[in-house]
Amino acid sequence: MSDRRLRVPARVVRELREALLRDDEQERFAFVDAGTGPASGHGEPDAPADAGGSADAPDLLAGEVVPVPDERLARQSKTACRPEPAVERDHVGDCYDRQLAPMLVHSHPFSDDPRFSSIDVEAMGRFREWLTGLFPDRPFGFAVVGQSGIEAVANAGERFAALPVEVVGEWKLDDPVPGAVDRFAPTDGGERDGATADGAATASNGDAPTADTDTPGGDDGIGERFDRNVRALGTDGQRRLRDATVGVVGVGGIGSQVAEQFARLGVGELVLVDPDTVEPSNLPRLVGAYDHHVGKPKVEAVREHAWRSSPGDIDVTAIAEPVEAVPERLADCDLVVGCVDRVTARSFCNEWAVKHLTYYVDAGVRIDTTDEQVVGMTGYVHLVAPGSTACFDCLGRHDQEAARIERLSPDEREAELERGYIDTEQVSPEPAVIHLNGLCASKTVSVATDVVTGVKTPPDFIRYEDTAHEMTALTTEPSRECPTCGDGGVLGVGQRSFGDAQFTPEDGPETATSD
Known part of the structure; x- marks a missing residue:
């Protein structure tokens, strides 16, 4: 630290x-x-x-x-x-x-x-x-x-x-603050201690591959393996990736590819969070998952794949729980990426980032169909730099009805389906294909890499229309009326952990002056 x-x-x-x-x-x-x-x-x-x-x-x-x-x-x-x-x-x-x-x-x-x-x-x-x-x-x-x-x-x-x-x-800022520090600035340290995992959530790390013995490069952990990266991002950019801790919340069709790309880029530490297990219908899209992973936590399959896609000294922490249950695990992350299909999880990540002034990149896709015919395929990548770009709620992306349905118990959901309060389409699995997920994942990693390396200015919001093959980058501004990051919201409130004592002194000292 x-x-x-x-x-x-x-x-x-x-x-x-x-x-x-x-x-x-x-x-x-x-x-x-x-x-x-x-x-x-x-x-x-x-x-x-x-x-x-x-x-x-x-x-x-x-x-x-x-x-x-x-x-x-x-x-x-x-x-x-x-x-x-x-x-x-x-x-x-x-x-x-x-x-x-x-x-x-x-x-x-x-x-x-x-x-x-x-x-x-x-x-x-x-x-x-x-x-x-x-x-x-x-x-x-x-x-x-x-x-x-x-x-x-x-x-x-x-x-x-x-x-x-x-x-x-x-x-x-039009006029940067001279001398401002950068959380992604590389250290002078050498190699990391080695791959680790949360044993309570996943298997032990005994099946992790050993370090790549063909990788020269001394103590900085760059060497020949990342030569092409360095030619694109510079030595400083590669060291920034090496020293970064990136959280990936949701390791399904998009998140598994995001995790693999971060590992292959040389990110030093990954924190993977997802409560779900691998199902047969996940296999066409879940990178690193095979038949023998069915029934096991998704984070276990993706953790193993990240180890095999990267130098042996990458740290991978795997947490098979909902992100709402383990917010403290985000505290060590320099940047968080959300690849979730639940509105409540996405909203939670957005609010956590706004409270703690942590960069958050939200990614997702949507496929619209009529009579089993595709009428629209859309992907998006949204960068939340709290207080600097629009957050999830600034853009009105929180679907209250979807969030309400997600909070229903199975029995409550079944009762509402029978009564017609919700229809089958609202609770059915969404269409998904690996090529749209892959494009979205790559743009997500591109935006995150821009933030970490500083090689170029990241876009605020990217929207991709697959049917027209059109990609649009948009500029956003935080809204003062936003309930999350606007006036009266939770921007920068952090963990509010030091008590609630009342402050009622009658007299104070002479107030600070300056010359």
Whole structure:
């Protein structure tokens, strides 16, 4: 894991710049309500064990921006700003009541790449002493915003620790944040420890193949095997793939091919999640599954195939459970891919990604038929960069009726069928063919590879019409009215895990100022 960091969606960066940087060059102030989430995953094994550098220190996830109006500032000039104490007390209290962490943000409009001043540091120290005396275990932080840069720190016991800034969907910014960190940046480490699997969900990893002894390349795990990849993606791109952890939720017709392609690309770790077992009707489309897999978990068949499609040191974790039952297994993933046929599972992945500011790629196909004649074959790939692109609910893709039917018990479903409340087509297996699945899987891996390697800007949404052989890339924007990632939604709220104590002090410290 890397040092604790502040994850900021591109939308939040734009909102801070718009609220705090004006032509009059007066300093301004805003709160950012931040959730806490899993620590981001590439880093130093010997990081100090404190809140700022511990491997398990949670990231802060920037969600809602709350600007303080100029008339509620006790002091404002071109070199200083200070909100009224009551404003600060009320907002910090509300933030903790909602189990969020307050970030106190002011601007240095005179600076491109700002740094905290000595006055800032002194005022921040007074604030820390006051607040930690009341709530010693509550997270909080400070940030200063300039014309392009952002500097941030978080409380770390007796001191403040630097909080590197990661911009989620940074390609959406006209003016990137200099010095922003990248969760996919390659490490200097060598080979991984070796293939692993969740023994409770699958067979032991004793039948995994050994490492490819023909693969040269020293400690970086690239070598001759990935020579053609490197020629297309560069050495840095290949190392980013090697260091990435990708979750694949749903390993059926699309997901099994996605997993294989990631393995062959050299992704270092795969987390496979699917509760289903292999059925005879899956065999024409489930890559890596054969007759002897019928009745066994799909993740077992795909895990074995991924091992045989990749270097022997790939990590493959296989989880034969619904994703809703194991959300913690997504926490280690840098990027999650959903290849599910249930609306509820797809909606869950979307919401989890929005809450934790994690990239999510959703893939699916649809075949429409009339009297056993195909009238339409469609595939789509949807990239959710929370707070930067539209999410699942922004585009109205949540089918409430389908989700309701999925939640019915078998007896309830049968009763509704008999009464005519639902028809047979709503609960019958969907048509599927491997070539449409394969095209969708390849585009899914292409989009994910763009995100991981940074070789080119990923599209927000791809729609493919097979009957016309037309592929269209669309641009999306998150909706402020979206119930999931919009105002009042769950963007960046994380795991909300640090309690619900009420915050009711009568007096606060002198509020932070800046010069």
